[in-house]
Amino acid sequence: MPMFVHLAPESRASRIRRRGIGRLRRPDDGHSGGLFAMPITSDFFVTHQWLRELRRRGRGAIVGIDFRIADDEPVWVGRYAHEHRQVTAAVAAAMFAEPEPRLGWEVVIPRRVAASEIHRIRALPQVVGWRYFPTAKGRRPFCTCKFCTRGEYGAARLRERLGTPDS
Numbered sequence: 494m495p496m497f498v499h500l501a502p503e504s505r506a507s508r509i510r511r512r513g514i515g516r517l518r519r520p521d522d523g524h525s526g527g528l529f530a531m532p533i534t535s536d537f538f539v540t541h542q543w544l545r546e547l548r549r550r551g552r553g554a555i556v557g558i559d560f561r562i563a564d565d566e567p568v569w570v571g572r573y574a575h576e577h578r579q580v581t582a583a584v585a586a587a588m589f590a591e592p593e594p595r596l597g598w599e600v601v602i603p604r605r606v607a608a609s610e611i612h613r614i615r616a617l618p619q620v621v622g623w624r625y626f627p628t629a630k631g632r633r634p635f636c637t638c639k640f641c642t643r644g645e646y647g648a649a650r651l652r653e654r655l656g657t658p659d660s
Contacts, residue, residue, distance in 0.1 A: 494561045495586035496612065497530040497600065498540060500547055503554040506614050513608040514558060527569070527603040532586035533559065538621060539595055545622035554619060559612040562602065569601040577601065596627035 499514055517528055534540050544555050562568075564583035571577030580588075585600050634642075637655050642648035 494564060495582050496533045496559055496561050497582075497586075497602070498533055499528060499530045499558045499560070499606070500541070500543055500555050500617075501558055502552040503556045503616075504552070506556050506558075509558055509608075510611065510614060511608060513611065514560070514606040516603075516605040527601040528606060530560075530600050530602055532589045532600060534586075534589050539589065541617060542596060542622045542627070543599070544617060545620065548619060555617060557615050557617045559615065560606050560610045561612060562606070562610065567603070569603065570598065572597050573599055596623070 501509060501514070514528055517526065529543075531540050531543070541557065547555055562582050564581060566582045567579050568582050568585050569577040569579055570585045570588060582602075589595050589598070633655065634651070636642075637648075637652050639648075639652070642651065
């Protein structure tokens with residue numbers, strides 16, 4: 494039985510411990526929506542790659558909710574905003590164990606996870622992962638105007654460095 498991790502705001506940890514993880518909706522990627530998770534692999538970065546991107550939304554600290562599901566349970570796997578394909582949970586976990594990095598990939602479990610299936614809830618370092626998209630490091634931002642970078646740390650310095658007007 495593969496172990497998966499779901500990233501959630503710390504404020505919801507006690508509720509999730511009591512009720513389980515509810516099924517999320519997003520039926521626009523070729524699947525009927527579900528719960529977003531990542532298989533736990535030996536590469537900590539790949540397993541928790543979505544943490545910094547989720548932190549950008551400003552909901553506070555993120556915790557990892559570890560749970561197990563059956564090997565033969567169907568899940569959807571694929572790169573974010575691309576077509577997903579349906580495989581079993583064991584195959585999805587094996588895909589992430591391959592040497593090819595799976596940055597930007599996700600697993601969607603098409604059902605809720607009961608509280609009895611949760612293995613543990615743990616605190617995570619809040620600086621793991623990528624922001625914007627997996628290969629964004631070192632690239633010039635698409636737009637640095639005040640509207641697009643509002644509220645982001647270092648936005649004024651970024652606009653000054655790249656020569657974007659402050660209007």
